[in-house]
Amino acid sequence: MKNIFTTSATIASLFCCSLAVNAATYKPAVAYDSAGMFDKSFGQAVHENGVTKYVKETGVKVREFVPSSDAQREQGLDRLARKGYSPIVVVGFMYASPLQKIAAKYPDSQFVILDGVVDLPNVKSILFKEQEGAFLVGAVAAMKTKTHKVGFVGGMDIPLIRRFVCGYEQGVKFVDKNADVFQNMTGSTNAAWADPARGSELAKSQFTKGADIVFAAAGGTGIGVYQAAKDEGKFAIGVDSNQNYIHPGVMLTSMVKRVGLATSMAFKAAEKGEFVSGMQVLGLKEGGVDWALDENNRSLITPEIEKSVAGIKAKIVSGEIKVYDYMANNNCNY
Numbered sequence: 001m002k003n004i005f006t007t008s009a010t011i012a013s014l015f016c017c018s019l020a021v022n023a024a025t026y027k028p029a030v031a032y033d034s035a036g037m038f039d040k041s042f043g044q045a046v047h048e049n050g051v052t053k054y055v056k057e058t059g060v061k062v063r064e065f066v067p068s069s070d071a072q073r074e075q076g077l078d079r080l081a082r083k084g085y086s087p088i089v090v091v092g093f094m095y096a097s098p099l100q101k102i103a104a105k106y107p108d109s110q111f112v113i114l115d116g117v118v119d120l121p122n123v124k125s126i127l128f129k130e131q132e133g134a135f136l137v138g139a140v141a142a143m144k145t146k147t148h149k150v151g152f153v154g155g156m157d158i159p160l161i162r163r164f165v166c167g168y169e170q171g172v173k174f175v176d177k178n179a180d181v182f183q184n185m186t187g188s189t190n191a192a193w194a195d196p197a198r199g200s201e202l203a204k205s206q207f208t209k210g211a212d213i214v215f216a217a218a219g220g221t222g223i224g225v226y227q228a229a230k231d232e233g234k235f236a237i238g239v240d241s242n243q244n245y246i247h248p249g250v251m252l253t254s255m256v257k258r259v260g261l262a263t264s265m266a267f268k269a270a271e272k273g274e275f276v277s278g279m280q281v282l283g284l285k286e287g288g289v290d291w292a293l294d295e296n297n298r299s300l301i302t303p304e305i306e307k308s309v310a311g312i313k314a315k316i317v318s319g320e321i322k323v324y325d326y327m328a329n330n331n332c333n334y
Contacts, residue, residue: 025086033073053260065079088112099113100118126262151213222239236251
């Protein structure tokens with residue numbers, strides 16, 4: 001089925017609004033979600049691989065804001081814009097609604113939202129093809145499993161997380177069509193992102209069913225999944241940032257979303273006066289998603305697995321392998 005996303009270049013051509021920023025008033029900022037910048041996942045990837053690296057490279061200070069409650073998202077954004085910060089990168093889809101209001105209120109300010117869409121002339125929306133990265137780690141799991149049973153623990157039950165599990169299942173089945181893929185979502189509220197005890201419970205239930213590898217796309221809840229894998233002598237797969245370091249020898253790999261790179265690129269474009277509003281979608285081809293291989297999981301990945309995954313990745317990039325997107329029709333009928 002045709003993916004609902006076109007390439008970033010095609011989408012960019014649909015938006016003609018390019019807003020220049022005066023270097024004298026350039027004041028970049030980041031507004032994190034309530035999980036903050038040290039969540040060992042999404043927010044930390046923005047902070048360490050985006051903000052920290054950008055500051056070291058340029059010497060430009062970046063204001064960082066973390067709301068203490070859901071209500072503070074809008075208040076914090078309003079305060080940053082009122083004080084002249086621009087561009088302001090907002091982290092996560094939960095900012096979509098407050099950003100819609102604040103960006104309209106401050107039309108001369110520039111905003112970038114990661115993992116959400118706000119259709120305004122001063123907002124750049126950056127999305128990722130999570131299904132492609134999840135396909136790769138699913139393939140790795142299928143090559144590594146000894147039981148032919150693997151699992152998935154998601155955070156909040158939303159289409160974005162369903163996209164992860166759908167891509168993961170496709171990758172598993174691509175390698176082993178007879179493999180079982182167990183899946184559970186943690187909850188239906190924002191609290192689902194910060195419940196490691198529940199994550200551990202769900203992972204252990206999947207291990208009991210025979211799974212020997214569990215992929216978590218659940219924010220802080222995933223920490224419980226990884227600990228359960230360590231306790232049970234199984235493997236886990238991390239998400240968003242490279243989480244291989246959390247439990248070396250237990251973390252089989254991580255599905256990385258290069259949100260830090262996207263943040264840094266957004267800052268640099270705005271600083272040069274090259275900010276462009278509209279939507280940008282980053283997949284394997286654009287370097288927006290990938291799988292992680294480093295010293296922490298090198299011993300777990302054989303040369304044969306590495307070569308096979310490289311071949312699969314190349315075929316996805318070329319279009320030979322089509323990865324179905326759950327959000328195309330809100331189902332996983334690939």
